[in-house]
Amino acid sequence: MAAPRGKRSRRIAGLPAPLVAGLGLLALFLLLALSADLIAPYDPIFQDAAARLAPPSFAHPFGTDNFGRDILSRAIFAVRIDLQLAILGVVFPFAIGTVVGTIAGYFGGLVDTVFMRIVDVVLAFPFLVLMLAIITILGPGLQSFFIAMALVGWVSYARLVRAQILVLKTSDFAVAARSLGFSHPRIMFRHLLPNALTASIVFAMSDCVLVLLSGAAISYLGLGVQPPAAEWGIMVAEGQGFIARAWWISAFPGLAIVALAFAFSLVADGLGELLGQRT
Template sequence: MSARRRGLRRLTGHVPQPLMIGAGILIFFIVLAVGAPVIAPYDPIYQDISARLAPPSLVHPFGTDNFGRDILSRVIWSTRIDLQIAFLGVIFPFIIGTAAGTIAGYFGGLTDTLFMRLIDIVLAFPFLVLMLAIIAILGPGLASFYIAMALVGWVSYARLVRAQILVLKQSDFAMAAKSLGFSHWRIMFRHLLPNALIGSIVFAMSDAVLVLLNGAAISYLGLGVQPPTAEWGIMVAEGQAFISIAWWIATFPGLAIVLLAFGFSLLADGLGEKLGVRP
């Protein structure tokens, strides 16, 4: 039985508690993101100077910021941006790294050597420093962040997939496919890759935590999402100056970051436990 079929069979059995809790947290944030226009009580960029720095109350459950903007509404609307950061910041490195790892592992030889040396070059630089350098060259904004994540984050997926392909290409079903005269691309992407993706998918759930935190950090430094757009990292940065007199400005978006990151972590742990893969 192939690794893909074993993985699908495991999914039909008992669901680990971390997987259920993590999925529940993620679904909760997705509902907030989709229903933001209905759920949020105020416009996230509407300014009411008469209500500036108002503490949490029935009118403003999470209080207001220094411009009188409702924190609860801004946290809810920020969910759209931060979920986008988590998903797109993972999917681009996932696609690039998966393709590179598959090609390197399958063909081996000089192709594998060149890919591995390129990986060594990328890993020689600290992750965040290299990412900041790329964003500084391209200019601030989410597009630059996604490009930086794709150029830096693909190496982990490439190494994971390459290791799986090196093992799978020696298996009986791969040898049978070669003996039947199938093309290299068909063997790689139709027979080998589906069986090699399980570990990468589990890692992607865990990697989403790092991407989310990096996205918040980039916005905190002023290189990501630009004001007045509501985003958790920006809100934490704006609340830093008022932390002693208006703790709620930075606290609630910070808690949202922690909760969503916790959800992705539980999802990765539960999925790894379910599929028998260590995240």
């Protein structure tokens, strides 16, 4: 179905402009992550007491923190961790929610009721509060964050996929597949699921923004990535006490978070337009 006239964005090489711009920004962040050792001017954990709280200059374009560490170098190395937070923090919930939603929507009945009641229980708690509770139990760290995201974040994908499967399982091609005696797993994962993933894929790109901000917030609270590792949320927290006289400690990592979140938002908008025109 074509997009309504007047609402279609510009296209570059046949793709929506937001998608191209977002992918370009993500490619830039990926390049920074892969070549951080070559691009960063300093070791991200090297401390220079003589350069403590130095403002932005030619030697330190983003200034230094209260330990004399170069902010630019730490921000570049932090791309590696924050990309992991945003991407892996979505991959695990996406996989779990997709499987649960497919099974619940296809079989219905008691199976659907049990899974959806579990979804209701998870949704009864505020997202961030439940995340913090799980991480507190497991202990701070990147692994705990991913486990918490997997345990909490799958419910949205399960609901999206289930709704699509409920519609698709009554379609002609699904009825024909059952008439031919195909097994349930084949019908679910080879015939129904590929046609039910469009909305989930677009939502996943938007969800990367939420996961990125959640990861930064949890690191800010001291429950995520632990110092002296370079991570944008930690860097913002470290600069909080010096915001009046050394604004650059928090400002540049904060801008990096906004830039990466903006890139994922552009990709989500572009994918929504691209995939929407094909449905």
